[in-house]
Amino acid sequence: MSKLRRRAVKQSGEQPRSLASVLREVPGCWVAVDRSTGEPVAVEDSPYKLAATIRSRRLKNVAVVRAPDPTEPELVGLG
Amino acid sequence: MAELPPFPWLFAYQEDGPRLGSIVQRPVVPVTLVGSDLSSTVYALVDSGCSHILAAPWLADEAGIDPKASGRTLLLGIGGTSVTVEFADASLRLMAPGDAGDDVFVEWQAEVGFLKQWRPTWPMLVGQVGFFDQFTVTMSRFSLQTAVEPVEVFDGRFGVPAAPTVPDTRGSSSRRRS
Numbered sequence: 001m002s003k004l005r006r007r008a009v010k011q012s013g014e015q016p017r018s019l020a021s022v023l024r025e026v027p028g029c030w031v032a033v034d035r036s037t038g039e040p041v042a043v044e045d046s047p048y049k050l051a052a053t054i055r056s057r058r059l060k061n062v063a064v065v066r067a068p069d070p071t072e073p074e075l076v077g078l079g
Numbered sequence: 080m081a082e083l084p085p086f087p088w089l090f091a092y093q094e095d096g097p098r099l100g101s102i103v104q105r106p107v108v109p110v111t112l113v114g115s116d117l118s119s120t121v122y123a124l125v126d127s128g129c130s131h132i133l134a135a136p137w138l139a140d141e142a143g144i145d146p147k148a149s150g151r152t153l154l155l156g157i158g159g160t161s162v163t164v165e166f167a168d169a170s171l172r173l174m175a176p177g178d179a180g181d182d183v184f185v186e187w188q189a190e191v192g193f194l195k196q197w198r199p200t201w202p203m204l205v206g207q208v209g210f211f212d213q214f215t216v217t218m219s220r221f222s223l224q225t226a227v228e229p230v231e232v233f234d235g236r237f238g239v240p241a242a243p244t245v246p247d248t249r250g251s252s253s254r255r256r257s
Contacts, residue, residue: 020094020102023200032119035109036178047137047202051119060181063109063122065093065200072098075199 023067032062081183086232088176092223093122095200106218106225110203111184112191113170115143120174120181121202125218125225129206131155132171132189133164135197144169146193153192164192171209173227187213 016038022031025040030050032042041059044050050064090109096102106125112118112134118141131153139146146165155164169191175183189209210216215233217226233239 016091018094020096023094024097035120035174035176047135048140051137051141054119061178062120064119064202065122066198066202068096068098068198068200070097070099072198074096074098074101074103 019065023065024070026067027069029067030064031067032059032064035061035063081179083183083185084175084177084179086228087217087226088173088228090176090225090227092220092225104220104223105201107201108205108225108227109174109176110205111172111174111181112138112142112144112203113172113186114139114167116141118142120172122200123203123205124199124201125210125216126204126206127211127216127218129204130208131164131166131192131204131206132209133192133194133204133206135202136193136195137197138202139167139191139193142169144191144193151190155192157194162194162196164194166190166192171205173214189213 016036019033019038022033022038022040026043029043029045030047031040032050032054033040041062042050042053042057044053047064047066054062090107092104093107094102095105107122108125109120110123111120118138121138144167146167149165149167151166153164153166154161167190168188170186170188171191172184172186174181191209212230214230215228
């Protein structure tokens, strides 16, 4: 992290949990993270299961992402 | 609906990875797809190099959208290969940043392309038509933030002369420039 970036972090106060630290723990899974704190609130092995979990638990203020397997290459040129 | 927070809306870049020991920073925004039902909110990759909004197939299912109904398909080159994408009209919600909750958003209509398979971290990709023609979007790799503002902000900031709005063939509200 550059000095300038560190300064920006300090100015903006408490930072949410980094997404990579969450994704690292659940490779290949689908994760719902809290949009404010970055903390994972639900993890499933398919997006359909995760969507069902979000509905059944009435989870709010979350965003869904897929945790890549660490052996996958970086994706470019998606669309 | 609750009152909208003032623009610009700032969204922090999010980490993608690790992949092969590498973590990259991506500009993403929280988006919900709206059909006959609501999808889960996902982090959508802001992709200025893409002309479309593209999404994972399970999002269509969750939102109650049948991509086959329109009969509109395109063969797109993605990741070095060609894939058939089925397009459908839908509404999208850009969720307000921070802890505003799920009741604070801006909603608009756009054409969304659904792929049959999806591997990226981000279940949706928002591109030029359907997102960049709806908002003024500024991405700063230096600040690791994406700023989203009303679409007309660009002209006020940069002094672009007013021109008539002319829909293009794909329904974009972008201007035709001579």
